[in-house]
Amino acid sequence: MAQLVDMNSLLAILRHEIGELRRIKRELNLIEHIPAIDNFSFVVFYSPYLKREHVDSILKSMRESDVVAIADNHLLAILPGTDKEGAIHLFEGMKDFLSEEGYYIIVSYPEDGNSCEGLLESLKLYARSMGRSIPAL
Numbered sequence: 001m002a003q004l005v006d007m008n009s010l011l012a013i014l015r016h017e018i019g020e021l022r023r024i025k026r027e028l029n030l031i032e033h034i035p036a037i038d039n040f041s042f043v044v045f046y047s048p049y050l051k052r053e054h055v056d057s058i059l060k061s062m063r064e065s066d067v068v069a070i071a072d073n074h075l076l077a078i079l080p081g082t083d084k085e086g087a088i089h090l091f092e093g094m095k096d097f098l099s100e101e102g103y104y105i106i107v108s109y110p111e112d113g114n115s116c117e118g119l120l121e122s123l124k125l126y127a128r129s130m131g132r133s134i135p136a137l
Helices: 007-027 052-060 084-097 116-130
Strands: 040-046 067-071 074-080 103-109
Touching: 007 040, 007 067, 007 074, 007 103, 007 116, 040 084, 040 116, 052 067, 052 084, 074 084, 084 103, 103 116
Parallel strands: none
Antiparallel strands: 040 074, 040 103, 067 074
């Protein structure tokens, strides 16, 4: 079951995850990109039907390593070891669960940014290009 945290903690965990992945890559002397080791996705999911009573079911469908925060009708998630395709698969299932309405925006480390600020800037850019809103980060 995924961990539910507040928004401030989510951003701290995002920074921590980036630092941890950099440390692991450095200590293992990895030159090439290995998605299972040095990759994660950060997702903003919106559904007009996202309610508190859905959150427990959603958390149970996710891995223990995943971290989630809720802001109004938005669910934000850090998915360690998950590329964009894996994140798309998970959030398409969530859209199905919540009546097919809504959207998600996915950024991946290090593809879309190699820092917390870079990832958040990519997320905001993708949201603007799609005409979508995201919670204040």
